[in-house]
Amino acid sequence: xxxxxxxxxxxxxxxxxxxTLRCNFSDSVNNLQWFHQNPxxxxxxxxxxxxxxxxxxxxxxxxxxxxxYSLLYISSSQTTDSGVYFCAVVGxxxxxxxxxxxxxxxxKP
Amino acid sequence: GAGVSQSxxxxxxxxxxxxxLRCDPISGHVSLFWYxxxxxxGPEFLTYFQNEAQLDKSGLPSDRFFAERPEGSVSxxxxxxxxxxDSAVYLCASxxxxxxxxxxxxxxxxxxRLTVV
Numbered sequence: 001x002x003x004x005x006x007x008x009x010x011x012x013x014x015x016x017x018x019x020t021l022r023c024n025f026s027d028s029v030n031n032l033q034w035f036h037q038n039p040x041x042x043x044x045x046x047x048x049x050x051x052x053x054x055x056x057x058x059x060x061x062x063x064x065x066x067x068x069y070s071l072l073y074i075s076s077s078q079t080t081d082s083g084v085y086f087c088a089v090v091g092x093x094x095x096x097x098x099x100x101x102x103x104x105x106x107x108k109p
Numbered sequence: 110g111a112g113v114s115q116s117x118x119x120x121x122x123x124x125x126x127x128x129x130l131r132c133d134p135i136s137g138h139v140s141l142f143w144y145x146x147x148x149x150x151g152p153e154f155l156t157y158f159q160n161e162a163q164l165d166k167s168g169l170p171s172d173r174f175f176a177e178r179p180e181g182s183v184s185x186x187x188x189x190x191x192x193x194x195d196s197a198v199y200l201c202a203s204x205x206x207x208x209x210x211x212x213x214x215x216x217x218x219x220x221x222r223l224t225v226v
Contacts, residue, residue, distance in 0.1 A: 004151075031215075033214070033215065035217070040219070041198055041219060041220050041222065042217070042219045042220070043152075043200065043202075043217035043220075045214060045215070045216065045217070048214045086151055086152075088151075088152075095140070095157060095164070095165065096142060096154040096157055096165065096168075097142070097144070097152070097154065097202075097215065098154075099151030099152050099153070100151055101150060101151050102150075102151055
């Protein structure tokens with residue numbers, strides 16, 4: 001399988017602060033997604049980003065496939081951003097996600 | 110519907126009881142996946158269907174776990190003789206893609222939280 005490592009494991013921010021979450025993976029991938037799991041357990045797809053850079057409002061993500069890492073940027077954080085952020089990848093020889101262990105984000109008012 | 114629907118949302122089972130968890134994928138989605146998420150961990154793969162064919166069941170933890178998708182749409186994950194270690198959130202995801210390893214977006218359901226007492 002593919003090893004996926006996320007850092008940091010826990011992050012506490014003051015509302016309005018910016019942050020960067022990192023995802024390293026051990027093999028070439030043809031699918032990488034960032035998910036936000038809200039307190040009710042729902043996994044919300046944030047980005048489908050096997051390579052390149054995308055932005056959606058206060059969130060943006062960059063994947064450097066050749067160096068096997070991806071970054072998720074959160075700017076001007078809000079309390080509603082709290083939850084667990086997962087990076088998940090699909091390799092060329094697989095058809096299933098390998099998830100990291102997540103970054104637990106707590107944004108305080 | 111617009112998203113992946115799972116039922117029940119919560120299930121409490123007595124140890125030894127059989128349970129059945131349902132997943133309604135997005136209409137037209139060919140691929141369907143089941144994942145198990147233990148508390149404080151990331152989801153782990155259980156099984157994968159392409160239409161009605163179960164192409165990968167390597168993640169099923171024991172022969173007490175069984176999944177089916179007889180008509181290529183709704184899927185059921187059945188757990189027989191539940192044990193306490195089966196307590197977890199069971200997530201279903203679907204995608205339009207059919208080719209092995211094809212990259213496209215996956216949509217997850219809200220999950221079923223199973224508690225075995």
